Amino acid sequence: MVLSRIWTVVSTNWLREQIGSQLKASKKLRILDTTFAYDRDVDTYKEGYQLGHIPQSVHFNIFKCTQSTPEIPVNLPEINCFTDYVQGLGIWPDTHVIAYDRSLPQAAYRTWWMLRLYGHRNVSVLDGGLRKWLEDGYDVTTDEPEIERSDFVAKLDKNLLRSYDDVIRNFETRREQIVDARGEQSKNVTDGILV
Incomplete structure (x- = not known):
């Protein structure tokens, strides 16, 4: 696989071509099923990923290494724990890295941003996620790829963080564009996988 540029969004056709006829997952490409539920008791590994996923993908738990608060249900992961987790992936x-989810794109874009925040720039989101993959007639599998542990080391890029005061100040200066990828239902979802 040769890319001169890492695109923010890639198509299902592009991903299918990259997977090609490879029987094993490659170090050059890692596909993450990022589907999650706000209710931490819902096991998206068993209730989503194990039921069928894009070939060569691995399950990504967005809650791994995080502590939720009432104000922040999906907090940032602790850096050392995240390093260990990503190495295991x-x-x-x-x-x-290609991130996708089963329906709504919030989890995939959150994963895209989180990986970039911790220093991994080679990340894209699959346009339309698993739903588009299936609509395009591509197969899913229940096989889980064998993964070799990596030497990834997370490095926090504080340039990608904004404080509450930064956001308020930006309303006046309008120097940066703010995008909230959450849908209305995801702001108040308390249980169940978003499908």
């Missing part, structure tokens, strides 16, 4: 410094 087989994401190497030069791995192109």
